[in-house]
Amino acid sequence: MTLCPIAMAVGCSKCPAFSVCPLKTVIGDQPKAKDAPPKAAQTKKKP
Numbered sequence: 485m486t487l488c489p490i491a492m493a494v495g496c497s498k499c500p501a502f503s504v505c506p507l508k509t510v511i512g513d514q515p516k517a518k519d520a521p522p523k524a525a526q527t528k529k530k531p
Contacts, residue, residue, distance in 0.1 A: 487511040 486492050488511045490499045496512040499505065508514040 485511075486513045488513075 488496070488499075488507070490496075491508075491512040496502055496505070496508045496514045499508075499512075502508065505512065509516050
């Protein structure tokens with residue numbers, strides 16, 4: 485559930501405090517580590 489007013493307006497990633505926010509997975513819109521897909525799968529490119 486998104487409770488942060490900045491996350492509701494523009495999203496966590498556009499917040500100026502995103503890099504230091506300890507609550508982005510609690511009150512923000514970022515998925516928890518176990519819910520997020522692995523980064524390797526996201527960055528793979530076809531040759």
